[in-house]
Amino acid sequence: MAELLPASAIGTDRVRSDGADKVRGRARYAYEHPGPDPLYLFPVQATIARGRALVLNTSAAVAADGVVHVLTPDNAPPLAETDDRELAILRDAEIGFRGQYLGAVVATTPEQARRAADLVEVTYETEPHDTDFRPDHPSARLPEDPDSAEYILGDVDAALAGAHIVVDAVYDTPMEHNNPMEPHTTVARWDDDELTLWLSTQGAHPARDMIAPILGLDREQIRIINPHVGGGFGSKGIPHADLMLTALAARAVPGRRVAYAVSRQQMFALTGHRPATSQHVRLGADREGRLTAIGFDAVSMSSHTKEFPELAIKPVRMMYAAEHRRLTQKVVPLDAPVPSWMRGPGEAAGMVGMEIAMDELAVATGLDPIEVRVRNEPARHPDTGLPFNRRRLIDCLRTGADRFGWSGRDPAPRSRRENGWLIGTGVAAATYPALRQPGSIARIRRTDDGYRVDIGAADIGTGTWTVLAQVAADGLGVPVEQIDLGIGDTDLPNATVAGGSTGMASWGAAILLAAEEFRREHGADPAPGAESQAEAGENPAEEEVAMHSFGAQFAQVSINELTGEIRLDRMLGVFSAGRIVNPRTARSQFLGGMTMGVGMALHEKGEMDPRFGHVVNHDLADYHVPVNADIPEIEVEWLDESDPHAGPLGARGIGEIGIVGAAASIVNAAYHATGVRVRELPAFGDAFL
Ligand code: MOS
Numbered sequence: 275m276a277e278l279l280p281a282s283a284i285g286t287d288r289v290r291s292d293g294a295d296k297v298r299g300r301a302r303y304a305y306e307h308p309g310p311d312p313l314y315l316f317p318v319q320a321t322i323a324r325g326r327a328l329v330l331n332t333s334a335a336v337a338a339d340g341v342v343h344v345l346t347p348d349n350a351p352p353l354a355e356t357d358d359r360e361l362a363i364l365r366d367a368e369i370g371f372r373g374q375y376l377g378a379v380v381a382t383t384p385e386q387a388r389r390a391a392d393l394v395e396v397t398y399e400t401e402p403h404d405t406d407f408r409p410d411h412p413s414a415r416l417p418e419d420p421d422s423a424e425y426i427l428g429d430v431d432a433a434l435a436g437a438h439i440v441v442d443a444v445y446d447t448p449m450e451h452n453n454p455m456e457p458h459t460t461v462a463r464w465d466d467d468e469l470t471l472w473l474s475t476q477g478a479h480p481a482r483d484m485i486a487p488i489l490g491l492d493r494e495q496i497r498i499i500n501p502h503v504g505g506g507f508g509s510k511g512i513p514h515a516d517l518m519l520t521a522l523a524a525r526a527v528p529g530r531r532v533a534y535a536v537s538r539q540q541m542f543a544l545t546g547h548r549p550a551t552s553q554h555v556r557l558g559a560d561r562e563g564r565l566t567a568i569g570f571d572a573v574s575m576s577s578h579t580k581e582f583p584e585l586a587i588k589p590v591r592m593m594y595a596a597e598h599r600r601l602t603q604k605v606v607p608l609d610a611p612v613p614s615w616m617r618g619p620g621e622a623a624g625m626v627g628m629e630i631a632m633d634e635l636a637v638a639t640g641l642d643p644i645e646v647r648v649r650n651e652p653a654r655h656p657d658t659g660l661p662f663n664r665r666r667l668i669d670c671l672r673t674g675a676d677r678f679g680w681s682g683r684d685p686a687p688r689s690r691r692e693n694g695w696l697i698g699t700g701v702a703a704a705t706y707p708a709l710r711q712p713g714s715i716a717r718i719r720r721t722d723d724g725y726r727v728d729i730g731a732a733d734i735g736t737g738t739w740t741v742l743a744q745v746a747a748d749g750l751g752v753p754v755e756q757i758d759l760g761i762g763d764t765d766l767p768n769a770t771v772a773g774g775s776t777g778m779a780s781w782g783a784a785i786l787l788a789a790e791e792f793r794r795e796h797g798a799d800p801a802p803g804a805e806s807q808a809e810a811g812e813n814p815a816e817e818e819v820a821m822h823s824f825g826a827q828f829a830q831v832s833i834n835e836l837t838g839e840i841r842l843d844r845m846l847g848v849f850s851a852g853r854i855v856n857p858r859t860a861r862s863q864f865l866g867g868m869t870m871g872v873g874m875a876l877h878e879k880g881e882m883d884p885r886f887g888h889v890v891n892h893d894l895a896d897y898h899v900p901v902n903a904d905i906p907e908i909e910v911e912w913l914d915e916s917d918p919h920a921g922p923l924g925a926r927g928i929g930e931i932g933i934v935g936a937a938a939s940i941v942n943a944a945y946h947a948t949g950v951r952v953r954e955l956p957a958f959g960d961a962f963l
Contacts, residue, residue, distance in 0.1 A: 456504025867932020
C-alpha cells in the first residue's frame with residue numbers, strides 16, 4: 275500500500291490561481307486567439323433527418339461579400355480513416371441526422387460567413403426517418419460491445435415470483451444537453467502539413483491522438499492549445515465534428531487562422547448529449563427488506579451515425595447485491611444526433627431508476643429509506659467479488675442524516691403541510707468509480723526562483739491550475755508560491771483527459787512521481803536547470819480492490835397544494851472521495867454536480883420533434899437549466915479521510931459524483947411531500963397535481 279504524502283499545501287483552501295485573470299478577461303479561451311487577419315467559419319447543416327444531399331449549389335455563396343472559401347464534400351480534403359462516422363464528415367452525400375454538417379463557409383467576418391452559408395442551396399433526396407425513442411422499439415438491440423451490457427445471475431423471474439415484496443416500475447430519463455458556458459470552439463491554422471488548434475477541449479493530447487489518424491497526420495504534426503476551457507461536462511471529452519469541419523476548411527487557407535464557435539442552437543445536435551433512457555426496474559426483497567432479486571433492463575436512445583450506449587446498468591452492477599440478478603442494456607439506434615458523455619455518463623441516469631426504486635422498496639417494506647440501504651450494503655463488489663477500497667456509503671448516509679435533521683421524520687406522505695405547501699424530504703445514494711488513467715507525464719525543472727512543473731492537463735473550470743500546483747508543492751516540499759505550473763498544450767508532456775473523474779488521480783500521480791524522481795536525482799539543493807520527469811502508470815490497487823467513491827444526497831422540497839409548483843428548499847450532499855486537495859474548488863465541484871442534478875430532476879429535457887428529427891427547445895430560452903432562483907442553500911460535506919489505495923495522493927476524483935443520486939433524492943422528497951411517485955424526469959409542475 276502506498277505511503278501517504280505528508281500534506282501541507284494539499285488540503286488547504288486556496289483561491290483559484292487563474293481566478294483574477296478570468297474576472298479581468300485576461301484568461302484567453304480558444305476563440306480569443308484570433309491572431310492577425312483571422313477568418314470565420316459558419317456551417318451548412320442538413321435540414322432533413324435522413325437521405326442524401328445530392329447537390330450543394332454554392333455559386334451565390336462563393337460570390338458573396340467577404341467569402342474566402344466554401345467547403346463541400348466535393349472539395350473537402352481526403353481523410354485517412356473514415357470508420358468514425360461522427361468525425362469523418364463530408365465523405366459522401368449521406369445524411370444521418372438533422373443538423374449534420376454538409377459544408378461550411380469561410381469568410382472575413384462571422385456575419386459574412388453566416389450570411390453566405392444561408393445562400394448555399396441544397397437539393398435533397400429525402401428518406402423516411404425515425405427519431406422516436408421508445409423502449410419497445412423493434413430495433414432495440416445490445417450495444418456493439420456487449421461485454422458491459424448484460425449480467426445475469428440466477429433466475430430473477432422465479433425469485434421475484436417468490437419474493438415477499440416486489441417493486442416493479444419503469445423510470446424514464448429524457449435527452450439532456452451539455453451546456454458549458456463556453457461553446458465548443460476551434461481556431462485552426464495550417465502551415466504546410468502542420469496543424470495548430472486553439473481548442474476548447476477537456477484533453478489536448480487525447481484529442482490529438484483521436485484526430486491525427488483521421489487526418490492522416492502523425493501526432494507530432496498537430497499542436498493543440500487549451501489553456502482555459504469554459505466548462506465541458508464530458509461534451510469536450512472527445513472531439514466532435516465541429517473540430518473536423520474547422521480543420522478541413524482551414525486547409526484551403528494555409529497560414530490563416532479560421533475560427534468557429536458552435537452556436538448554442540447547433541450544440542443541441544452536434545456536440546453530444548445524454549440520450550434518453552428507459553429503465554425497467556424489478557426488485558424482490560424478503561420480509562426484512564433485503565434484496566433477493568434485482569432486475570434492471572435499460573434501453574437508451576442512440577444514433578445510426580455513431581453508437582453510444584448510456585450504460586444505466588453500470589452503477590447497478592456495484593451498488594447492491596442479490597442472489598438473482600438480471601441487468602441488461604440495449605440501445606435503439608435512430609436517425610438522430612450522436613449522444614456522448616454528459617457528467618456521470620451511466621451513473622447519473624442509472625441511479626435515477628435504482629435510487630427511486632430503493633425508495634419505493636423502503637415504502638413497501640415500511641423501512642426508513644436509510645435503513646433499507648444499510649441492510650443492503652454488499653460486503654464485496656457484487657459483480658467481481660473484489661473488496662471495496664473503502665465503501666463508506668453508510669457513513670455518508672448517517673453523517674448526512676445527522677446534519678440534515680433526518681431523525682424523527684414521519685415517513686407518511688403528506689404528513690407535513692405549511693401555509694398551503696406540502697413539505698417532504700428524500701434521500702438517495704451516490705457513487706462513481708475512482709480510477710486512474712495511465713500515461714500522464716509530468717516534468718519538473720528547477721528555475722532561479724522555484725520550480726517549473728509541466729503537464730498537458732486541462733482546467734475546464736474545475737481548478738486544475740490551482741490544485742496541481744498544490745500537489746507539486748507538497749511533492750517537492752516547497753511553498754506553493756514556488757511552483758510555476760504549465761498545462762493546456764500538447765507541447766507539454768502527455769496528459770490524459772479531464773474526464774471520468776480521473777484527472778486529479780492521474781495527473782497528481784504523475785506529478786508526485788516526477789517530484790520523487792527529481793529529489794532522488796538532484797538532491798536537497800538542486801541547481802537551476804536540473805530536470806526530471808516521470809510517467810504515471812495504472813493504479814495497481816485497481817487489481818485488488820473495487821475503487822469507488824460514495825455519497826449520500828438529501829433534499830427537502832415544498833409543493834404547492836393548489837398549483838403543484840415544486841420548490842427545492844434545501845439540499846445536502848455528503849461524500850466519501852478520499853483526500854480533498856482543495857476544499858474550495860472541491861466544494862464547487864460537488865455543488866456544481868448537485869446543481870446539475872436539480873436540472874435533471876426538475877428542468878432539463880430535450881424535446882425531440884419526431885416529424886423533423888430535431889430538438890425543438892434548442893437554446894437556453896426553452897431548455898431550462900437551474901438558475902440562482904432555483905437553487906437554495908446547498909450544503910456540501912465530505913468525510914475526513916485519505917484513501918491509501920489511491921496512491922500517495924490519497925485523493926479520488928470528484929467531478930461527477932455530485933450529480934449522481936441528486937435527482938432521485940429530489941423526486942423521493944416530492945413523493946414524501948405529496949404521495950405522488952414521479953417515474954419520469956423531469957418532474958414538471960403538473961406532475962404533482
Ligand atoms: Mo466526464 S462526462 O467523463 O467529462
